[in-house]
Amino acid sequence: AQSVTQPDIHITVSEGASLELRCNYSYGATPYLFWYVQSPGQGLQLLLKYFSGDTLVQGIKGFEAEFKRSQSSFNLRKPSVHWSDAAEYFCAVAYTGGFKTIFGAGTRLFVKA
């Protein structure tokens, strides 16, 4: 069955430190991959996406993610975290011909001063 796993329920990093959020998916073919961010009291906002081509994709707010087919992973990174990055982050996957997007359970990011 198609699934998305975000192994970390929450992560705490210091402001200015680097960040990596993990995401693994299960599916045989190449999926479309997304990271969304949800700030408190708001809906989900698309951070970045991977469809094909360069496996390192850049998104908004200084985020990037790398697709690694051999590991079925699409980890999100940021070199220097800002306090405003505190939010919940969702990894998601969609498949050619389908309509559904499958979301991971989310990782809540806490940023300490």
Place this chain on the structure above:
Amino acid sequence: DAGVIQSPRHEVTEMGQEVTLRCKPISGHNSLFWYRQTMMRGLELLIYFNNNVPIDDSGMPEDRFSAKMPNASFSTLKIQPSEPRDSAVYFCASSSPRDRGLAYEQYFGPGTRLTVT
């Protein structure tokens, strides 16, 4: 673009009452999704439409829940009768047609926070 519009933003109702949540997708988008988000269950897909037709409603929890999309610019999610366990944030999202490069990305509304007492 105004983005996905949902109303109301907050709804407080008593158990047994009917609740109707509304959504206006982004103009030109032809897929619409209803999600429910709770602390316990996370983000759950309830139902989705393509070209105003319900494609998959397997996520609708019970017969008390129903959704309609009478035209391309409006959808409703109705709960009748409502119960305290329906308390959650309900999101509507839309996406563009599959023959366009931006297909599969979903654009979310701000959500409706429903509290059933």
